[in-house]
Amino acid sequence: MPDNGAVTSPAIETHGLRKIYGRTVALDGLDLQVEAGEVFGFLGPNGAGKTTAVKLLLGLARPTAGDGRVLGQPIGDRVTRGRVGYLPELFRYQAWLTAHEVLALHAQLAGLPGATRRAEIARVLELAGLTGRADDRTGGFSKGMQQRLGLAASLLGDPALVILDEPTSALDPVGRADVRTIIGEARSRGSTVFLNSHLLGEVERVCDRVAIVNRGRVVAAGALGNLLGDASVRIRATGLPTGDGALAPLERLGTVERADDWLTIRHLDPDRIPDAVATVVGLGGRVHAVESGRRSLEELFLGLVQDAADPIDPADVAGVPAAPTGGER
Amino acid sequence: MITLRPMLAIAGLTLREIVRRRIVWVLLILAVVSVALVGIGVQRLVSFARADGVAELEIRIGVSQVLIMIAFMFSFVLAMSAAFLAAPAIASDVETGTVLAMLARPIRRADLVVGRWLGLSIAIAIYAMVSGLLAIAVVNLVSGHLPPLPWIAVSFLAWQAIAVLTFALALGTRLPAIAAGAITVVVFGLGWFVGVLGSIAIVFNAEPLATAADALGVLLPTDGLWRGVIYGLEPPLVAMLASGSSARGLQASPFFAVSPPPITFVAWSVVWVVLVVAVGVLLFRRREL
Numbered sequence: 286m287p288d289n290g291a292v293t294s295p296a297i298e299t300h301g302l303r304k305i306y307g308r309t310v311a312l313d314g315l316d317l318q319v320e321a322g323e324v325f326g327f328l329g330p331n332g333a334g335k336t337t338a339v340k341l342l343l344g345l346a347r348p349t350a351g352d353g354r355v356l357g358q359p360i361g362d363r364v365t366r367g368r369v370g371y372l373p374e375l376f377r378y379q380a381w382l383t384a385h386e387v388l389a390l391h392a393q394l395a396g397l398p399g400a401t402r403r404a405e406i407a408r409v410l411e412l413a414g415l416t417g418r419a420d421d422r423t424g425g426f427s428k429g430m431q432q433r434l435g436l437a438a439s440l441l442g443d444p445a446l447v448i449l450d451e452p453t454s455a456l457d458p459v460g461r462a463d464v465r466t467i468i469g470e471a472r473s474r475g476s477t478v479f480l481n482s483h484l485l486g487e488v489e490r491v492c493d494r495v496a497i498v499n500r501g502r503v504v505a506a507g508a509l510g511n512l513l514g515d516a517s518v519r520i521r522a523t524g525l526p527t528g529d530g531a532l533a534p535l536e537r538l539g540t541v542e543r544a545d546d547w548l549t550i551r552h553l554d555p556d557r558i559p560d561a562v563a564t565v566v567g568l569g570g571r572v573h574a575v576e577s578g579r580r581s582l583e584e585l586f587l588g589l590v591q592d593a594a595d596p597i598d599p600a601d602v603a604g605v606p607a608a609p610t611g612g613e614r
Numbered sequence: 615m616i617t618l619r620p621m622l623a624i625a626g627l628t629l630r631e632i633v634r635r636r637i638v639w640v641l642l643i644l645a646v647v648s649v650a651l652v653g654i655g656v657q658r659l660v661s662f663a664r665a666d667g668v669a670e671l672e673i674r675i676g677v678s679q680v681l682i683m684i685a686f687m688f689s690f691v692l693a694m695s696a697a698f699l700a701a702p703a704i705a706s707d708v709e710t711g712t713v714l715a716m717l718a719r720p721i722r723r724a725d726l727v728v729g730r731w732l733g734l735s736i737a738i739a740i741y742a743m744v745s746g747l748l749a750i751a752v753v754n755l756v757s758g759h760l761p762p763l764p765w766i767a768v769s770f771l772a773w774q775a776i777a778v779l780t781f782a783l784a785l786g787t788r789l790p791a792i793a794a795g796a797i798t799v800v801v802f803g804l805g806w807f808v809g810v811l812g813s814i815a816i817v818f819n820a821e822p823l824a825t826a827a828d829a830l831g832v833l834l835p836t837d838g839l840w841r842g843v844i845y846g847l848e849p850p851l852v853a854m855l856a857s858g859s860s861a862r863g864l865q866a867s868p869f870f871a872v873s874p875p876p877i878t879f880v881a882w883s884v885v886w887v888v889l890v891v892a893v894g895v896l897l898f899r900r901r902e903l
Contacts, residue, residue, distance in 0.1 A: 306902075343718045345903040367720035375711035379627070381634040393623050394719035438715060 296321045296446050296477035297342060299353035299360075304337050304346065311337040313501035314351065319494075321445075324468060324478040326492035328485065330590055334501040335481045336374050339450050343371060356445055367396050370439035374450040374481070376432055380424030384415055384434050387423055391438045405441055412467055413437035428455035436464065440471060447471050450481040465491050489582040497589055504589045512585060517551040518558050518577060522570035534564050546573070620721040624729025625736070628703065632737045641695060645745035649752050652684055657756035677759040678849045684749060685843055689771055693802045693836070696738050696779035701795035703730045704898065705786035714903060724895045731783055731891055735776045742772035766874070767846025773883065774839035778802055780887050784894030788901060802836055809837030835883040842880070844871040
């Protein structure tokens with residue numbers, strides 16, 4: 286993956302990025318690499334350090350230790366910020382300006398050439414579904430409309446990198462679907478999208494790669510397919526023959542495990558699930574249930590985050606015998 | 615390459631905010647109402663005095679002192695307005711998060727601070743000068759009294775307000791809006807008080823107190839600028855009368871000035887404003903958002 290670094294450097298790269306606020310470790314040595322052109326999901330529970338990471342990338346806060354590069358330049362570089370679009374988690378725009386005026390202000394601050402501003406503002410208004418409200422003051426906007434406005438502002442000028450911090454927190458299901466479309470559109474125009482979210486369904490649908498962060502540390506990272514593992518299917522069937530080689534026709538589809546009435550077929554091409562069922566029936570089996578066995582992102586996430594939530598510290602355990610602290614393993 | 619465009623964009627935004635949020639109209643309506651009341655008051659004073667057969671010269675002197683009192687009250691109102699406009703200018707943007715989206719753009723934090731300062735300074739200067747000249751014109755209309763240097767007076771009035779505004783803005787880069795505004799008003803009041811104390815110290819030859827007051831006057835030049843306002847309003851005749859040794863007590867008055875603030879002091883006040891803006895920029899640059 287990163288081998289062609291000489292040609293296209295990663296959009297984001299951090300090394301041991303650390304941020305301490307008072308006694309709170311907000312980010313504890315973040316190592317991250319986001320390739321140019323991908324949609325990257327940065328996942329974590331509330332308070333995991335996602336927003337802190339974004340603020341460090343944009344120079345809104347200074348790292349306590351570590352460093353990083355955004356679009357090939359050191360983090361916080363002013364000129365580079367002209368190629369980055371950002372929707373803050375806490376999105377607020379001047380209530381006394383109209384949506385169009387807010388975007389004009391941001392186009393101006395972003396340094397977009399005057400000649401293209403008008404068309405560009407119209408484009409992002411359309412994209413965010415705000416064309417009809419362009420001349421209304423944002424003070425009268427619902428939270429969802431304000432978030433759409435922030436999204437529009439972040440897309441002004443086709444930035445090379447778009448950083449969206451919880452972009453759907455105030456949106457209804459229709460709005461969320463719109464955001465997926467917008468992200469797809471941004472990617473097709475060549476932008477790298479860095480998506481901060483705790484809404485797993487969303488991330489699962491749009492992201493190429495994800496990193497899961499917990500307590501300021503990345504606990505898993507990689508392509509979604511690799512993280513979730515191969516697809517598998519579980520079939521409950523009775524009346525199947527027993528003995529060595531009895532399930533040979535099924536084994537041509539994937540690795541088969543048998544436990545009581547349940548068959549688990551791993552490494553199965555999802556398109557061949559009907560073939561697997563047909564094969565079971567062909568072998569004389571009576572099918573009672575079929576379940577898709579692929580782990581969801583949610584299961585993966587909960588597993589990783591809960592494991593880390595209750596680390597067993599030998600020092601604590603030694604001092605407190607049989608204390609009923611924390612129920613989970 | 616340093617470009618002024620983002621800074622000017624912020625200044626324009628600040629001016630637009632003042633107009634859009636109707637702050638400017640509230641201030642102007644207040645000014646017009648106050649000026650109208652001043653006009654009516656002075657007109658009645660003059661007509662009563664004339665009916666009683668008071669000499670015209672005495673009336674003029676009386677009106678000149680009334681005008682200085684009015685200017686004094688207006689300078690306080692201006693200082694308050696400046697403090698409460700400037701204190702939230704950056705502080706509220708930080709508190710609400712508006713600043714996040716703006717500072718993620720390729721602009722410097724200095725652009726935001728200086729742009730805000732410029733926009734607010736233009737607004738407060740226009741307000742001070744328009745209101746001040748209006749009051750002077752109305753008093754002239756009803757009494758015939760015209761201060762010797764009206765432009766000097768309103769310029770010092772505006773510059774004093776800008777000094778107060780600068781202080782509040784700089785505090786607001788680090789403190790919550792309410793704290794920045796309250797501290798500014800208290801410090802402004804103290805500055806005025808120290809000025810009065812200094813004048814009294816001179817009259818009573820209390821050397822150390824006078825030196826201390828002078829030093830504080832350098833640290834906070836607002837009261838010194840107020841002396842410039844009086845200088846522009848004080849008729850030369852009153853200044854002449856007060857120059858006699860019998861009138862030494864008059865020199866302790868906060869409403870009296872025979873000479874303009876020294877040019878070095880005025881130059882220092884400019885440096886002071888620049889320094890305070892610079893401190894504001896430094897504080898804001900260090901701030902984590």
